[in-house]
Amino acid sequence: MSKSVLKVNSLRKEFGGLVAVKDVSFEVGEGEFVGLIGPNGCGKSTTFNCISGLLQQTSGKIEMFGEDISNLRPDQIQNKGMTRTFQHTNLWREMTVIENLMVPPRNQFGSSPFEFIKSLFTTKNESEKERLLMAYEALDQLEVPHMAHNLASELSGGQSKLVDIGRSMMGSPKLLLLDEPVAGVAGPLAMKIFNNLRRIVDETGISILIIEHNMDFILRQGVDRIVVMNEGEVLMQGTPDEVRANKDVIEAYLGTAATPPESE
Numbered sequence: 001m002s003k004s005v006l007k008v009n010s011l012r013k014e015f016g017g018l019v020a021v022k023d024v025s026f027e028v029g030e031g032e033f034v035g036l037i038g039p040n041g042c043g044k045s046t047t048f049n050c051i052s053g054l055l056q057q058t059s060g061k062i063e064m065f066g067e068d069i070s071n072l073r074p075d076q077i078q079n080k081g082m083t084r085t086f087q088h089t090n091l092w093r094e095m096t097v098i099e100n101l102m103v104p105p106r107n108q109f110g111s112s113p114f115e116f117i118k119s120l121f122t123t124k125n126e127s128e129k130e131r132l133l134m135a136y137e138a139l140d141q142l143e144v145p146h147m148a149h150n151l152a153s154e155l156s157g158g159q160s161k162l163v164d165i166g167r168s169m170m171g172s173p174k175l176l177l178l179d180e181p182v183a184g185v186a187g188p189l190a191m192k193i194f195n196n197l198r199r200i201v202d203e204t205g206i207s208i209l210i211i212e213h214n215m216d217f218i219l220r221q222g223v224d225r226i227v228v229m230n231e232g233e234v235l236m237q238g239t240p241d242e243v244r245a246n247k248d249v250i251e252a253y254l255g256t257a258a259t260p261p262e263s264e
């Protein structure tokens, strides 16, 4: 693997008596496109929440570029170059697509009403032009520049997911964490989203860790590696071919995600 961007070491997260994440270790290298997959409820989103600082982990260590970022605040982690999306997309419905890219998401970093109002002023300083260019570039990279002036409320579920990904690309992150960005998105658009992400990784050298619950789907989407979780643990990790051939994975998936339920 290339230079390590993210290193998760024996991550554990308990909610009262429930151990949602038991002992999770994996790495994401520079310029790598990695899938995090597993049946619903196996701890994928909780893992993201710990990595991005939204939840305090119970134990374990998380490193970014070799630096310990365990339990830093979300905004501190974002400043180090990590951004994320959430399973439930939450755009500003009454704003246009481009405006959504210009302000921070309401459920993400520093998004208290005060932070939001502050952002409206800070985006109007001399860097506004720069942010606007960045926003158009993100829409270009996702092949949806024509949506720039649509109201978010007019978008389909799949288009909203795309805008959400665009928003996570603002600020030129080095690592993107995407939580089920194609859940509920029709097949052709879902494949297009993965193709675009692959191209963005190849062209810009950023790293992407993407949660997907549909095993059959992700095996065919050109990711470099897949980390398979089950019941709060890493069952295995490897290339799509290695995952496809692994009998533990086949067993874990029989009767569970073999026919995955719609997640939302």
Ligand SMILES: Nc1ncnc2c1ncn2[C@@H]1O[C@H](COP(=O)(O)OP(=O)(O)O)[C@@H](O)[C@H]1O
Residues within 6 Å of the ligand: 015, 018, 020, 038, 039, 040, 041, 042, 043, 044, 045, 046, 047
């Ligand atoms: N904030 C929370 N409080 C209590 N339990 C939670 C919380 N978040 C997740 N869980 C529980 O942790 C387990 C893992 O959930 P989650 O990480 O969302 O799974 P996945 O994303 O793989 O579907 C589930 O049993 C879920 O109900």
Ligand SMILES: [Mg+2]
Residues within 6 Å of the ligand: 044, 045, 046, 087
């Ligand atoms: Mg989840």
